[in-house]
Amino acid sequence: MSELTVSFGLKVREQRKLKNLSQERLALLCNIDRSYMGRIERGEVNITLEKLYELAKVLETSPKNLLP
Numbered sequence: 001m002s003e004l005t006v007s008f009g010l011k012v013r014e015q016r017k018l019k020n021l022s023q024e025r026l027a028l029l030c031n032i033d034r035s036y037m038g039r040i041e042r043g044e045v046n047i048t049l050e051k052l053y054e055l056a057k058v059l060e061t062s063p064k065n066l067l068p
Helices: 005-018 025-028 034-041 049-058
Strands: none
Touching: 005 034, 025 034, 025 049
């Protein structure tokens, strides 16, 4: 885990909670496995640009707001 991926994951979690979404619901809306969403939020994985934009779209925010 890098500091960058951990910071990104915390921002995703923060935005998800602001939208009152569970990890499971966000994962479903983004077409991602729920366990993978957990790994994203814990900073254990690097995601693709496509997933960054999909997360931002579902969370109704800009991709730059998810970046550390």
